[in-house]
Amino acid sequence: MKQFFITLAAVVVALLIVFVALPIGAVVMITSAAKPKVPEAVVLSLDLRQKMTDQSRNTPFAFLMGKSLSTMDVVTTLHRAADDARVKGVFIRLPEGGMSPSAAEEIRNAIVYVRRANKPVIAHSQGLYPDTMVVASYMLGASSGNLWMQPHSSFQVTGIATSTMFLKRAFDKYGVKAEYEQRYEFKNAVNPYLYSDYTPAHREATLGWMNSIYHSMINNVAADRRADAGKLQATLEAGPYGAEQALKLGLVDQLGQVQDAEDAAIKRAGNGAKVMDIADYESTLTPSFSGETIAVIDGEGAIMTGRAGSGGGFNSDPGMISDEIAGAFYKAAKDKSVKAIVFRVSSPGGSDTASEQIAEAMQAAKAAGKPVVVSMGEYAASGGYWVSSGASSIVANPSTLTGSIGVFGGKFAIGDALARFGVDNRDISVGGDYSQAFSQTQGFSPTQRAALSGWIDEIYNGFVTHVATGRKLPEATVRDIAKGRVWTGEQALSLKLVDKLGGFYDAVDVAKGLAKIDSKTEVRLVDYDTEPGLFGGAKQSVDMGISGLKALSFLGWAMSDPKAEAVMAQVRDERLREQGASVLAPEAYQASVR
DSSP states (O other): OHHHHHHHHHHHHHHHHIIIIIHHHHHHHHHHSSOOOOOOOOOEEEEETOBSSOOOOTTHHHHHHOOOOHHHHHHHHHHHHHHHTEEEEEEEEEOOSSSHHHHHHHHHHHHHHHEEEEEEEEEESSBOOOTHHHHHHHHHTTTTOOOOEEEOOOEOOOOOOOOOOHHHHHHHHHHHHHEEEEESOOOOHHHHHHHHSSOHHHHHHHHHHHHHHHHHHHHHHHHHHHOOOHHHHHHHHTOOOEEHHHHTTSSSSSSSHHHHHHHHOOOOOOOOOEEEEEHHHHHOOOOOOSSEEEEEEEEEEEEEOTTTTTTTTTSSSSSHHHHHHHHHHHHHHTTTTTEEEEEEEOOOOBBBBHHHHHHHHHHHHHTTTEEEEEEEEEEEEHHHTTTTTTTSSOOOEEEEEEOOOEEEEEEEEEHHHHHTTTOOOOOOSSGGGGGGGSSSOOOOHHHHHHHHHHHHHHHHHHHHHHHEEEEEEEHHHHHOOTTEEEEEEEHHHHTTSEEEEEOOHHHHHHHHHTTTTTTTTEEEEEEOOOOOOOOHHHHHHHHHHHHHHHHHHHHHHHHHHHHHHHHHHHHHHHHHHTOOOHHHHHHHHHTTTT
C-alpha cells in the first residue's frame, strides 16, 4: 500500500509538470512575444543605480522574470539607438556611489557615439558620495555634456580610496595557519592571510593601478568638460562640496529634481516624445541578418572546469565554464560564415587546466582561419589573461585590470584552532606522504611543502611560456613584468601585454581589419551563447524532475522493504546517539526479528 501511494504521488508530480507547468510556461512565452512598441519620438531612460554584470546572462526563464542589465547590453543598445531615427535622446540616472571604472569607460564611449549622432544626453545625480570608485560615476555623468544635480545634494568626488582587512594577527590568536606558496611577490591575493599590513610589493602594485585609473578618469572628465586636467584635479581634491558650490565651480551644469531633468530631456527631444526604458527598447530590436558574420563569445566570472548549470542552478553567479567556452570556439571555427571571433573576457582567473582548455580551443579557431580578438571588460587577470594572451589581438579599456601573471596555492591548517574548542581532527591515509598534504588538520611537512612548491613553479613557468609565445615576447621580458603583478589596460599597453585601448566596438573594428572586411561595411554580430537557453533549461528541469522521481521510487522501496527499513532505522539510531540520545535497544534489530 505504501508503494502504491508513493508511485501515485510520483505520477501526479509528473503530470503536473507536463500538463500544468510547461503549458503555463508556453503561454507566458507567447504573451511575452508581444514586444512593446517604440514611439515615433522616444527618449531612452538608463538607470545605472542597479548592479550590473559585464555580459548579459541569458538564463532559461529570462522571458518570464526579465534579464538583469549588463554593460554590454547598454553599450550595444546605445549604438543601435544612435542610428535609430526614432530615438531623440537619452536620459541617465547616476549611482550615488561608485561603479566599475572599466564599465564606466565602456558606457562613456557609447554615450559619445550617441552624441556624435546629434542626439542630446542628460545625466542626473542625486548626490555623489565617498566610495572606492565614485570618480567613475562622475566621469560617466560628465560625458553627457549636460550633468544635473539635485539641489542641496552632496558632491564628494575627491579621489580613490580602498582598504584591505588583514587577518594574520587574528589567525595567530586562534591558531589558524595560512600555508600558501606565491609566485611571486606581487601575487598578493593571499597576503591578507599571511601579513598584518601591506608588503612593499603589495603597496606598490595597489597604488600603481589606483593612480592609473584615477588619472585616466580625470583626463576623461577634463576632455569632456573642456577643462585643464591639473586644475580639475586640484578643484576636486579641495572638496567635498554641496551641489550649489559644485555648480559655481563648473563641475556640474544645472540643478534640479529628477523630474525636472527628465522633462528637459523630453523637451529637447521635441513634441510628442515619450520616455522608454532602455531594456524595453532593447527587447524590440531584432538582429541584423545582412553583412559578414563575426562571432561573439562571452566569458565572465571565475574560470572552471565542468558544464554550465552544474554549479548551482539558474541564479548562480556567472562563470567561465571551460567545456562551454571551448565548445563555442570549436563551433565558430567550423562555421564557414564566420569571418572572425570577438572574445569578451571579464574574469579574475581560476583553474589553470580550464584556462588551458579554452586557450587551446582559441588556437584551433585561429588555425581554421578565424582571427580572434579579445575585448577585455572589468578585468582579465591571472587565468583571465591566460585565456587572452594567445589571441590575434587584445583590446582593453584603460581601466581594465589585467596581467597578474602568477600563481598561488596552499591551504588553511585549522587543527590547532579547532582543538581549542574541543574539536579534534585526526588524519588517516594510505599511499604516499603527499596524499594528505591538503588535510586541514596540520601544516605542510617539509617534503609536502617542497612538492607543492615544485608544482606551483611548474604552473608559473608554463604560464610565462604561454604568454611569451602568445604575445611574441622574449621569455625574460615576460618574467620581468610578471611576478603576479596586476596592471591596468593603460599600463599593459606600454608593456605590450595588450595591443590597443578601447571598448567592445573597437575590438569589432580590429576583427574586421584582421578578417579583411572593409571598415565601412556593416557586420553581423552573432552571439555564440555559452549558457543554456529556454529548452536547455527545460532539459535541466526535466533532469531534476527525473531525479526526484527516482528518489520517490527509492523512498517507496525503502518504506516497503523490511531490510531497507532496518538499515534506515539503524542510521537513525546512530544519528540519535550523536545528538546525545540514549538508544537502549537498536530499533534496526527489533525490526529485523519481528
